[in-house]
Amino acid sequence: MPNKFNYVAKLASALTLTFLSMAFVAQADQKAFAQVVRSGTSGSGNWKEYDPARPGFGIYIDINTNTRFTGTPIYVTSLACKANCWTATGGAAVYNPTPNTIRVYVRYVDGKPLYPADALRDGWTINWIATQ
Numbered sequence: 001m002p003n004k005f006n007y008v009a010k011l012a013s014a015l016t017l018t019f020l021s022m023a024f025v026a027q028a029d030q031k032a033f034a035q036v037v038r039s040g041t042s043g044s045g046n047w048k049e050y051d052p053a054r055p056g057f058g059i060y061i062d063i064n065t066n067t068r069f070t071g072t073p074i075y076v077t078s079l080a081c082k083a084n085c086w087t088a089t090g091g092a093a094v095y096n097p098t099p100n101t102i103r104v105y106v107r108y109v110d111g112k113p114l115y116p117a118d119a120l121r122d123g124w125t126i127n128w129i130a131t132q
Contacts (some may be wrong), residue, residue: 001023003025007012008061016116018128037131038068038073039129039130040063040128040130041125041126042061042126042127042128044124044125044127045120047059047119047124048060048062049115050107053096055112056114057114058090058102059107060104061103061104061126062101063101063104063126063128064101065099065128065130067099067102067132068098069099069132071096071132072097072098074130074132075091075097075129076094076129077091077102077104077127077128077129078091078092078095078127078128079092079106079124079126080125080126081122081123082096082129083122084121084122085124088106088109088114089107089109090104090105091104091106091126092102096104099113106119106124
Protein backbone atom coordinates (compact mmCIF):
# COMPACT_ATOMS: atom_id res chain seq x y z
CA MET A 1 0.00 0.00 0.00
CA PRO A 2 1.44 3.41 -0.94
CA ASN A 3 2.39 5.77 1.84
CA LYS A 4 -0.30 8.50 1.98
CA PHE A 5 2.01 10.92 3.76
CA ASN A 6 4.63 10.55 1.02
CA TYR A 7 1.97 11.21 -1.66
CA VAL A 8 0.66 14.32 0.11
CA ALA A 9 4.21 15.64 0.63
CA LYS A 10 5.03 15.18 -3.06
CA LEU A 11 1.77 16.85 -4.08
CA ALA A 12 2.40 19.80 -1.74
CA SER A 13 5.93 20.15 -3.08
CA ALA A 14 4.70 20.11 -6.69
CA LEU A 15 2.01 22.69 -5.93
CA THR A 16 4.53 24.93 -4.18
CA LEU A 17 6.92 24.73 -7.13
CA THR A 18 4.06 25.47 -9.55
CA PHE A 19 2.95 28.47 -7.49
CA LEU A 20 6.50 29.83 -7.22
CA SER A 21 7.04 29.36 -10.96
CA MET A 22 3.81 31.20 -11.71
CA ALA A 23 4.76 34.01 -9.37
CA PHE A 24 8.19 34.31 -11.00
CA VAL A 25 6.70 34.38 -14.52
CA ALA A 26 4.10 36.97 -13.48
CA GLN A 27 6.82 39.16 -11.98
CA ALA A 28 8.99 38.78 -15.09
CA ASP A 29 6.03 39.60 -17.35
CA GLN A 30 5.22 42.67 -15.27
CA LYS A 31 8.79 43.95 -15.53
CA ALA A 32 8.93 43.30 -19.28
CA PHE A 33 5.56 44.97 -19.82
CA ALA A 34 6.57 48.05 -17.87
CA GLN A 35 9.63 48.46 -20.09
CA VAL A 36 7.76 48.45 -23.41
CA VAL A 37 4.85 50.84 -22.83
CA ARG A 38 4.96 54.57 -23.43
CA SER A 39 2.12 57.10 -23.21
CA GLY A 40 1.39 60.77 -23.52
CA THR A 41 -0.95 63.48 -24.71
CA SER A 42 -0.88 65.82 -27.68
CA GLY A 43 -1.73 69.07 -26.00
CA SER A 44 -4.52 71.16 -27.51
CA GLY A 45 -2.72 73.78 -29.58
CA ASN A 46 -1.49 71.96 -32.68
CA TRP A 47 -4.70 71.15 -34.57
CA LYS A 48 -4.69 71.94 -38.30
CA GLU A 49 -7.41 72.22 -40.93
CA TYR A 50 -7.88 68.94 -42.82
CA ASP A 51 -8.03 70.57 -46.24
CA PRO A 52 -7.88 74.35 -46.73
CA ALA A 53 -9.83 73.86 -49.97
CA ARG A 54 -12.68 72.37 -47.87
CA PRO A 55 -12.94 74.66 -44.81
CA GLY A 56 -14.62 73.13 -41.80
CA PHE A 57 -14.53 69.56 -43.18
CA GLY A 58 -12.41 68.37 -40.26
CA ILE A 59 -9.11 68.77 -38.45
CA TYR A 60 -6.01 66.73 -37.77
CA ILE A 61 -3.08 66.73 -35.40
CA ASP A 62 0.43 65.37 -35.82
CA ILE A 63 1.74 64.06 -32.51
CA ASN A 64 5.41 63.66 -31.61
CA THR A 65 5.35 60.52 -29.47
CA ASN A 66 9.14 60.13 -29.15
CA THR A 67 8.72 56.52 -27.96
CA ARG A 68 12.39 55.58 -28.46
CA PHE A 69 11.24 52.26 -29.97
CA THR A 70 13.35 50.80 -32.77
CA GLY A 71 10.30 49.78 -34.81
CA THR A 72 6.81 51.15 -35.24
CA PRO A 73 4.80 50.34 -32.11
CA ILE A 74 1.11 49.58 -31.75
CA TYR A 75 -0.70 52.80 -30.84
CA VAL A 76 -4.03 53.24 -29.07
CA THR A 77 -5.54 56.74 -28.99
CA SER A 78 -8.53 58.53 -27.53
CA LEU A 79 -9.95 62.02 -27.89
CA ALA A 80 -10.24 63.94 -24.61
CA CYS A 81 -11.75 67.38 -24.08
CA LYS A 82 -13.41 69.95 -21.86
CA ALA A 83 -16.45 70.13 -24.17
CA ASN A 84 -18.06 68.76 -27.33
CA CYS A 85 -15.79 65.82 -28.14
CA TRP A 86 -18.66 63.37 -27.62
CA THR A 87 -20.08 64.63 -30.93
CA ALA A 88 -16.83 63.89 -32.82
CA THR A 89 -15.47 60.82 -34.56
CA GLY A 90 -11.96 59.74 -35.51
CA GLY A 91 -10.11 60.21 -32.24
CA ALA A 92 -9.28 56.51 -31.97
CA ALA A 93 -7.96 56.11 -35.55
CA VAL A 94 -4.19 56.31 -36.02
CA TYR A 95 -2.69 57.35 -39.36
CA ASN A 96 0.92 57.25 -40.60
CA PRO A 97 2.40 55.65 -37.47
CA THR A 98 6.17 55.67 -37.03
CA PRO A 99 8.28 55.02 -33.93
CA ASN A 100 8.05 58.74 -33.10
CA THR A 101 4.93 60.22 -34.71
CA ILE A 102 1.25 59.60 -35.40
CA ARG A 103 -1.53 61.56 -37.05
CA VAL A 104 -5.18 61.64 -35.96
CA TYR A 105 -8.06 63.09 -38.02
CA VAL A 106 -11.28 64.25 -36.33
CA ARG A 107 -14.61 65.57 -37.59
CA TYR A 108 -18.10 66.02 -36.23
CA VAL A 109 -20.37 63.01 -36.75
CA ASP A 110 -23.22 65.17 -38.05
CA GLY A 111 -21.01 66.94 -40.61
CA LYS A 112 -21.17 70.28 -38.79
CA PRO A 113 -18.11 72.44 -39.61
CA LEU A 114 -15.10 71.88 -37.38
CA TYR A 115 -12.08 74.18 -37.22
CA PRO A 116 -8.80 74.13 -35.28
CA ALA A 117 -10.10 77.08 -33.21
CA ASP A 118 -13.02 74.90 -32.03
CA ALA A 119 -10.62 72.21 -30.76
CA LEU A 120 -8.49 74.81 -29.02
CA ARG A 121 -11.53 76.49 -27.42
CA ASP A 122 -12.89 73.15 -26.17
CA GLY A 123 -9.52 71.80 -24.99
CA TRP A 124 -9.35 68.81 -27.34
CA THR A 125 -6.31 66.59 -26.90
CA ILE A 126 -5.33 63.12 -28.04
CA ASN A 127 -4.21 60.68 -25.36
CA TRP A 128 -2.01 57.89 -26.67
CA ILE A 129 -0.42 54.65 -25.53
CA ALA A 130 2.26 52.81 -27.51
CA THR A 131 3.61 49.32 -27.01
CA GLN A 132 6.15 47.18 -28.81
